[in-house]
Amino acid sequence: MIGASPDLLRIGNASGFYGDRSSAWREMLDGGDLDVLTGDYLAELTMLILGRDRHRDPDLGYARTFLRQLEPCLGDALDRGIRIVTNAGGLHPVGLATALRTLADRLGLPCRIGYVEGDALDRPGTLTANAYLGAFGIAACLDAGADVVVTGRVTDASLAVGPAIAHFGWTRTDLDALAGATVAGHLLECGAQVSGGNFSFFTELPDGGRRPGFPLAELHRDGSAVLTKHPGTGGAVTRETVTAQLLYEIAGPDYLGPDVVTRLDTVVLTDAGPDRVRVSGARGTAPPPTLKVGITRLGGFRNSMTFVLCGLDIEAKAALVRAQLTDAVGADGLEFTLARTDHLDAADTETASALLRVHLRDGDPKRAGRAFSAAAVELALASYPGCTLTTPPGDASPYGVYAVEEVAQEGVRQVAVLPSGERLDIAPPAVTAPLHDGATPAWHDEATAGRHDGATPARHDEATAGRREEPVPEPDEGPPAGSGSTRRAPLGTVVGARSGDKGGDANLGVWARSDAGYRWLHGWLTVERLRTLLPETATLPVRRYDLPRLRAVNFVLTGLLGAGAAGSTRFDPQAKALGELLRARLVDLPAELLDG
Numbered sequence: 001m002i003g004a005s006p007d008l009l010r011i012g013n014a015s016g017f018y019g020d021r022s023s024a025w026r027e028m029l030d031g032g033d034l035d036v037l038t039g040d041y042l043a044e045l046t047m048l049i050l051g052r053d054r055h056r057d058p059d060l061g062y063a064r065t066f067l068r069q070l071e072p073c074l075g076d077a078l079d080r081g082i083r084i085v086t087n088a089g090g091l092h093p094v095g096l097a098t099a100l101r102t103l104a105d106r107l108g109l110p111c112r113i114g115y116v117e118g119d120a121l122d123r124p125g126t127l128t129a130n131a132y133l134g135a136f137g138i139a140a141c142l143d144a145g146a147d148v149v150v151t152g153r154v155t156d157a158s159l160a161v162g163p164a165i166a167h168f169g170w171t172r173t174d175l176d177a178l179a180g181a182t183v184a185g186h187l188l189e190c191g192a193q194v195s196g197g198n199f200s201f202f203t204e205l206p207d208g209g210r211r212p213g214f215p216l217a218e219l220h221r222d223g224s225a226v227l228t229k230h231p232g233t234g235g236a237v238t239r240e241t242v243t244a245q246l247l248y249e250i251a252g253p254d255y256l257g258p259d260v261v262t263r264l265d266t267v268v269l270t271d272a273g274p275d276r277v278r279v280s281g282a283r284g285t286a287p288p289p290t291l292k293v294g295i296t297r298l299g300g301f302r303n304s305m306t307f308v309l310c311g312l313d314i315e316a317k318a319a320l321v322r323a324q325l326t327d328a329v330g331a332d333g334l335e336f337t338l339a340r341t342d343h344l345d346a347a348d349t350e351t352a353s354a355l356l357r358v359h360l361r362d363g364d365p366k367r368a369g370r371a372f373s374a375a376a377v378e379l380a381l382a383s384y385p386g387c388t389l390t391t392p393p394g395d396a397s398p399y400g401v402y403a404v405e406e407v408a409q410e411g412v413r414q415v416a417v418l419p420s421g422e423r424l425d426i427a428p429p430a431v432t433a434p435l436h437d438g439a440t441p442a443w444h445d446e447a448t449a450g451r452h453d454g455a456t457p458a459r460h461d462e463a464t465a466g467r468r469e470e471p472v473p474e475p476d477e478g479p480p481a482g483s484g485s486t487r488r489a490p491l492g493t494v495v496g497a498r499s500g501d502k503g504g505d506a507n508l509g510v511w512a513r514s515d516a517g518y519r520w521l522h523g524w525l526t527v528e529r530l531r532t533l534l535p536e537t538a539t540l541p542v543r544r545y546d547l548p549r550l551r552a553v554n555f556v557l558t559g560l561l562g563a564g565a566a567g568s569t570r571f572d573p574q575a576k577a578l579g580e581l582l583r584a585r586l587v588d589l590p591a592e593l594l595d596g
Contacts, residue, residue, distance in 0.1 A: 002083055002142060002167045003035030009167045011160050011184070012216035015039035015086075016191030018046045018063050024191065024214050025069045029076050031230030034216065035167075037077065038159040039066060039086035040189045044503060045574075047153070048296040048400040048566045050090040051127040061092035067099055075109055078147055085138055085159050089150040091128060093117050094417070097150045112419035114141030115150040118412060118426075123295060127400065131412045132292045134258035136172075137426045138162025140416035144424075153294065155257055157185030160217065168221050172259065172429050179262040179284030180223020182255065187227055187245050187279065188215055194227060194245040195275075196235025198576075200496035200583060207234045224280035226272050237275045240496060240513070243550050247509025249500040251556050252545040254435065258291055258409065260284040261433070265547055281549075286433035290406040297403070299567050300361055301368040301396035305376040307356040310386045314342060314354045317384035321356055324383060328375040329367065335359040335569055355390075359569040361399070368396035402503050402564030485591040491533075492583025494593045495521060499579035506560040506575035508582065511552035517593055518551035525553060533585045534578070536560070 003009055012034045014024040018041045021027075028037055041063040054061030066088035077084055089096040097115040104111035116137035123129035130153035139162045141149040149162070164170065164181040172178075187194045192212040196202065202209035213233025218226040227237050235241075246264065253265035261284060268281035309317045318338045326334060339355045346352035358376065362368040373393035380387055409428035416424045494517050499508045510525060512518035531538045541558040557575075565574045572578065 002163055003081070007221050009036065009164055009219045010034050010216055011036045011038060011163060011188065011219060012214065013038045013040065013159075013188040013191055014069075014214055015041055015066075015088075016189065016193065017041065017043055018049070018065065020191055021214075022065065022069055025073045027233070028214055028216075028230070029073055029080075029082070031213070031233060032216075034080075034082050036083045036085060036160075036163040038163075038188065039069075039084075039088060040156050040159060040191070041066065041086065041088040042090060042153060042156075044294060044296075044402045044501070045565050047091070047128050047130065047294060048402070050092075051296055051400075052398075054091050055127065059092075059095060062090045062096035062099075063088035066096070067103060070100075071103060071107070074104065074111065074148075075107060078109055078111060083142060083146070083163060084148045085142075085151075085163060086149075087151045087154055087156075087159060089115060089152045091120065091130070091152060093150045093152045097417075100148060100150065112145050112147045113150065114144060114146035114148070114419050115417050116141065116154065116414065117152060117417065118414040119151075119153040121293060121407065121412070123293075126295050126297050128294070128296045130294055131407055132258060132294065133412070133414050134158055134287075135161035135165055136259065137414050137416040139165035140424050140426060141418060142166035144416075144418040144420065144422075146419050156189035157182045157257065158259075160185030160188055160219070161259065164219055164223075172431075174223075175260050175284035175286065176282065177221070177223035177284075178260040179282040180225065180280070181219060182257055182260060182262045182284075183246070183264075183267055183279055183282045184217040184219055184223075184225040184227070186255070187242060188217055190245060190248060191215070192235060193248065194241055195229045195233075195237050196241055198498070199241055199244055200492060200498070200579070201240065205234075205236050210234055212236075223282060224278065226276050226278050228276045237277055239269045239271060239277055240511070242269055242277045242279065243511050243552060244496060244498045244509075246550060247498045247507075247511065247547075247552055247554055249502055249507055250509070250554060251502075251507065252543075252554075253547060256288055256292075258287055259429065260287055261435075265549060268549055286431045287409075287429055289409055289432040289434055291409055291412055293405040293407050295403045295405060296400045296566070299399050299401040299563060300363045301365040302359060302361040302399045302569070303368045303372050303394065303396040304357060304359045304569070305373055305393075306390040307358070307376075308353050308386075308388045308390065309338075309356055309384065310342070310349055310353040313384075314338075314340065318354075318356045320384050321358070321379065324379055325358060325375060328378075329360065329372050333361045333368070335361075337569070337571065339571065357571075360396075361567075361569075362396075365396045365398075370395060372396075400564075400566040402566060404503055486588035487591055487594055488586055489589050489594060490583060491585050491587050491589070492580070494589055495583065497579030497583050499575050499577070501561055501565050501574040501576075502556075503564050504559055504561045506557045506578060507554060508557065508575075508578055509552055509554040510579070510582070511550060513551075514593075514596065515551065516596065518548070520590055520593060521551075521553065522546065522548075527555070530555060530582075533582055533587070
């Protein structure tokens with residue numbers, strides 16, 4: 001058992017990505033009681049960064065900042081019996097575990113360290129290839145008395161699910177409990193996002209969103225949890241901040257994981273006091289027979305230059321630059337994006353100017369390097385009037401591309417290396433259940449998991465036999481979209497949104513602030529209307545999924561990000577601002593929603 005209570009486990013999180021607030025570990029330890037403190041450092045882009053690190057130095061490949069963050073905190077955590085679980089091991093968990101032992105020895109601290117490996121796969125021609133492991137390896141290390149558990153690529157939620165398995169003694173058949181812990185882990189994984197960070201209605205937070213505290217979950221034996229934060233910390237934990245994080249980087253109602261498929265359409269949020277939201281009702285079914293494998297490759301080299309176009313004839317000036325640069329370096333790999341940031345009759349240069357961003361990608365670092373950037377600078381006295389650029393010429397930099405494959409669960413050997421040094425094989429789940437109804441068990445294409453209308457696909461009989469399925473509520477009938485009086489206003493006046501990246505795809509979750517708002521949103525925000533509001537999605541495959549218990553709809557925009565964030569030349573390469581772009585669009589809103 002971890003902690004003092006057999007029926008309660010308090011899990012906090014101190015990192016949502018590699019580069020998150022460096023003081024969060026100290027803040028979480030000082031702020032109040034905890035049983036477990038987790039740190040999430042990995043993302044698709046991070047794996048590429050770590051891969052390049054390890055390519056230069058085989059001893060690297062883990063999140064080095066974790067060691068600096070933990071050094072002043074480790075003694076306190078050990079004294080208080082707070083277990084630490086992190087995926088900061090990245091591509092080299094044994095390397096981080098070794099570095100942690102060296103740190104503990106230098107500090108004179110007796111520290112039992114376990115780690116989980118087996119996620120790294122051999123894929124010729126790749127920089128990294130890692131399967132997303134589950135939580136049972138983490139649990140085995142904790143059961144063996146580990147004070148600190150280091151992993152490589154596990155699912156983000158596994159950092160919380162593993163301690164819950166160890167504490168409550170769950171087995172692979174406790175699907176609902178595992179699903180509940182998965183929801184809690186998903187809410188914790190991005191740090192301060194669930195406590196007011198990146199929140200659509202940040203101006204309503206008590207401190208205006210100035211410094212949101214990091215979250216914790218009070219997890220119960222049945223898998224339900226109360227999401228909260230330490231007293232006196234900034235931000236807020238409300239049903240809406242929790243909804244926003246639940247919608248982050250998901251696809252359909254089935255949230256696929258290596259240990260359980262979590263039914264997000266069964267999750268219920270209820271207020272449980274100030275800065276306390278109860279998350280309950282999660283139902284789980286057997287996991288899919290495959291694991292997601294994230295793969296990064298070096299895609300080539302790229303460079304960019306930005307021209308400032310001021311005053312009149314903006315389009316003609318951009319066309320001249322396009323022609324001149326194409327003549328100079330050739331058209332292959334060139335991309336031009338004109339951002340019309342200029343204002344008519346502006347009083348200063350900055351507000352009178354548009355920006356022309358020019359990107360070049362090529363397998364040849366010389367062509368993408370100085371040959372390109374110097375050609376751009378050479379136009380300074382031979383192009384449009386007022387020609388200027390924002391940077392001097394520079395060399396090209398390598399970029400990566402991200403792809404996803406699948407591998408059979410039994411084809412991956414997950415190993416928990418216990419504090420004693422014993423190596424314990426973690427068996428894959430005995431019962432798995434491929435999704436039916438044409439739904440791809442799509443680790444590799446989350447946009448295709450489920451049906452367009454958001455209905456939940458049928459499941460394998462073994463996964464559902466004898467289990468009661470609760471009906472998902474449909475929105476009450478409301479007035480047809482467009483009926484009644486309307487007023488033109490930003491869509492975000494009545495809805496919130498949260499968006500993010502999944503490889504080359506993006507997700508966009510939109511939630512209503514009231515039941516009446518959801519009745520309108522559900523009927524009004526169709527795929528076709530979304531394409532109109534976001535023209536860059538007009539030719540892309542787009543799927544919509546309904547989550548009525550969250551008063552939300554979620555869209556998956558397939559291919560919006562091309563080869564993924566690392567290789568994207570979009571102004572917003574991870575689609576983090578896509579939701580705010582949608583909220584800023586002017587639409588005809590029902591007057592009763594605006595007045596309410």
